[in-house]
Amino acid sequence: MSKQQANWSPYDNNGGSCVAIAGRDYCVIAADTRMSTGYSILTRDYSKISKLADKAVLASSGFQADIKALQKHLAARHLIYQHQHNKQMSCPAMAQLLSNTLYYKRFFPYYAFNVLGGLDNEGKGCVFTYDAVGSYERVGYSAQGSGSTLIMPFLDNQLKTPSPLLLPAQDAVTPLSELEAVDLVKTVFVSATERDIYTGDKVEIVILNAEGLRREFMDLRKD
Amino acid sequence: MFRNQYDTDVTTWSPAGRLFQVEYAMEAVKQGSAAIGLRSRTHVVLACVNKANNELSSHQKKIFKVDDHIGVAIAGLTADGRVLSRYMRSECVNHAFTYESPLPVGRLVVQLADKAQVCTQRSWKRPYGVGLLVAGLDESGAHLYYNCPSGNYFEYQAFAIGSRSQAAKTYLERRFENFMDSSRDDLVKDALIAIRETLQGETLKSNICTVAVVGVGEPFHILDQKTVQQLIDAFEIVGEEEPPAAEAEDTADQETAAGEGAPAEEGAAPMDI
Numbered sequence: 001m002s003k004q005q006a007n008w009s010p011y012d013n014n015g016g017s018c019v020a021i022a023g024r025d026y027c028v029i030a031a032d033t034r035m036s037t038g039y040s041i042l043t044r045d046y047s048k049i050s051k052l053a054d055k056a057v058l059a060s061s062g063f064q065a066d067i068k069a070l071q072k073h074l075a076a077r078h079l080i081y082q083h084q085h086n087k088q089m090s091c092p093a094m095a096q097l098l099s100n101t102l103y104y105k106r107f108f109p110y111y112a113f114n115v116l117g118g119l120d121n122e123g124k125g126c127v128f129t130y131d132a133v134g135s136y137e138r139v140g141y142s143a144q145g146s147g148s149t150l151i152m153p154f155l156d157n158q159l160k161t162p163s164p165l166l167l168p169a170q171d172a173v174t175p176l177s178e179l180e181a182v183d184l185v186k187t188v189f190v191s192a193t194e195r196d197i198y199t200g201d202k203v204e205i206v207i208l209n210a211e212g213l214r215r216e217f218m219d220l221r222k223d
Numbered sequence: 224m225f226r227n228q229y230d231t232d233v234t235t236w237s238p239a240g241r242l243f244q245v246e247y248a249m250e251a252v253k254q255g256s257a258a259i260g261l262r263s264r265t266h267v268v269l270a271c272v273n274k275a276n277n278e279l280s281s282h283q284k285k286i287f288k289v290d291d292h293i294g295v296a297i298a299g300l301t302a303d304g305r306v307l308s309r310y311m312r313s314e315c316v317n318h319a320f321t322y323e324s325p326l327p328v329g330r331l332v333v334q335l336a337d338k339a340q341v342c343t344q345r346s347w348k349r350p351y352g353v354g355l356l357v358a359g360l361d362e363s364g365a366h367l368y369y370n371c372p373s374g375n376y377f378e379y380q381a382f383a384i385g386s387r388s389q390a391a392k393t394y395l396e397r398r399f400e401n402f403m404d405s406s407r408d409d410l411v412k413d414a415l416i417a418i419r420e421t422l423q424g425e426t427l428k429s430n431i432c433t434v435a436v437v438g439v440g441e442p443f444h445i446l447d448q449k450t451v452q453q454l455i456d457a458f459e460i461v462g463e464e465e466p467p468a469a470e471a472e473d474t475a476d477q478e479t480a481a482g483e484g485a486p487a488e489e490g491a492a493p494m495d496i
Contacts, residue, residue: 076316083288083312 011063011111012037015198016048017147018059019185020117021159022125022140026178026209029117030185031059031145032193032220034201044201044222051213053078056094056118057206061145062132063111070110073101091118095128095136102134109133113144118208125173125208140173147192147199154188178207186218193220224250234346244350245343248372251352255298257388257421258285260356261381261395261414262367263405266438267358269296270414272385272421273433286435290315291442292325293359294435298385299372300352307351311335328359332368332376340374354384360437383417390420407438412458415451427455 015036020029031048034041049059050071058074060067077097081089089097095116102110114130129142141159143151159174174181182205189203200223205216229235230243237243258271275282283301287308288294295311297304314334318326335355342348355370369384370376381399383391394417402410414434419427429452437443446454 072320076320079316080312083309 010108011066013062013111013146014042014064015146016061017143017145017151017189017192017196017199018048018061018113018115019143019151019155019188020059020115020127020129020141021155021176021181021185022117022127022173023176023178023181024125024173025119025123026181026207027057027117027119027125027127028178028181028185028205028207029057029059029115030189030203030205031061032147032189032199032201032203033217034199035064036198039197041201047204049204049206050075051206052094052116053089053091053118055120055208056089056091056116057208057213058098058114058116059144060112060114062113066110067112070101070112074098077101090121091116091126091128092120092138094118095126095138098128098130099134099136102130102132106133113148115142115144117206119210123210143188145199147189147196150192150195151188154191155184158184178209182207182216189218189220232346233343233349242343245373248350248352249354252299252354252372252384253386253388255301255353255385256283256285257383257385257391257418258296258298258354258356259381259383259388259391259395259414259417259421260296260358260367260369260379261399261402261410261417262358262365262379263402263407263410265365266405266407266410266436266441267360267365267367268407268410268414268434268436269294269356269358270418270432270434271296271298272418273431282431286433286445287312288435288443288445289331289357289359290319290325292361292437293328293331293357294437294443295358296356296435297353298356298388299354303351304353304355307335307338307353307355310338311357325361327361327363328357328366328368329361329363331359332357332370335370336374336376339370339372342372343374356382356384358435358437358443360439365438381417383421385421387421387423390423391417394420407436407441408454411436411446411454415455415458427459428452429455 016032016034018031033045035043035046048061051057052074078089109132116128120126127139127142128136129139130136141155185205193200200220203218203220207214229237233244256272256274260269269286271285273282286296289311315326339351342350350372357368359366367379368376369379369382380402381395418432429448434451435445
């Protein structure tokens with residue numbers, strides 16, 4: 001009697017890459033806009049970035065149906081928070097909420113690989129990186145998704161504090177300026193697009209700073 | 224109203240076909256401080272009197288934002304009102320989650336009314352002791368509803384509830400025909416004047432009243448004290464179009480007998496109006 005196997009999967013991977021970089025007083029969150037399934041492209045123009053609160057922006061890659069449900073859930077919780085506390089949720093608070101929400105479905109997870117970026121209560125940039133079941137950590141920069149294995153080593157090279165003699169190596173909030181960080185993000189996506197078939201078409205870049213939110217798009221290779 | 228042998232349980236009918244506990248709940252609404260609402264084609268304004276119990280305490284919150292397109296003002300047992308507002312907010316959030324569109328006001332008030340009705344037909348519950356003025360905007364336009372503890376609800380062009388609300392109602396009755404085409408600012412002005420009517424001579428100041436607006440292109444929000452004070456100053460300077468306080472009080476006495484707290488033997492029970 002051999003084990004019964006399911007002949008369908010509740011999950012699909014729609015691909016794509018997400019990146020976030022925290023600066024001294026800004027945060028850059030970026031994701032490509034390609035949505036795929038298998039070896040096909042579903043659309044070249046799908047945003048993986050969602051503004052959850054004034055100072056918290058989520059970029060997620062993975063199974064977009066799960067991600068849509070997750071974003072809606074978080075948005076509803078944020079509304080309730082605003083009614084009860086008369087203010088917006090801070091980024092660290094949203095980070096904890098996201099972690100709890102993901103772990104809630106520990107035994108039927110959201111197939112979502114998340115990067116949460118924003119400004120903390122002191123106005124400094126913060127980035128939180130997650131796995132599918134809610135384990136999270138505050139970091140200076142992160143990449144998730146199909147291109148993450150190509151992107152992360154490059155970000156380590158550029159942003160991790162240089163001295164390998166000083167352990168543990170800290171990836172502190174980068175001293176780069178906002179414009180330099182945006183440039184780095186563009187470079188990173190262009191490189192990832194070259195070798196990852198699921199990354200391409202366009203990159204959507206969201207910049208959060210004291211003045212508010214700014215959005216930029218840049219074309220990428222469409223093959 | 225006087226005590227009688229049919230008023231102990233909400234599930235006991237009187238021989239005249241009345242539920243006294245429900246009527247007593249509506250009395251509780253009349254004891255609360257005044258709240259008024261009025262609407263035009265495109266805007267709805269809610270205003271209420273905020274009297275603190277004593278100088279040292281803060282005042283009760285009586286106007287609640289339910290969603291971007293709906294707000295509510297309460298009079299009566301404010302704790303009941305707070306709980307009902309939480310219910311309304313939850314309904315709006317759930318509806319928006321499921322249907323990706325704002326909950327129509329008419330649906331919300333029906334749900335609220337059904338919730339209130341349940342409490343009039345369970346021996347282990349008591350009716351909610353709060354009247355709600357629900358102001359909202361949806362595809363069919365701007366709406367103002369009044370929800371009773373009895374489970375009834377009505378749509379109004381303008382209405383006032385709570386203590387000394389008759390004075391405000393008299394003012395609104397004279398002016399309501401103009402409201403439909405009023406501008407937003409005129410509507411707010413009328414709301415403030417109506418509130419002033421309920422104060423019976425006391426000076427209207429922004430620290431004893433709260434005003435909230437919802438309209439086309441304007442999500443529900445409570446006006447801040449500074450803005451309200453500026454509006455009060457603006458129309459006081461222009462010169463008041465006064466219903467003299469005396470006239471308002473006389474009409475109030477007459478109408479109280481006929482309409483509001485009908486004594487046990489007279490006419491239709493209040494909740495049937």
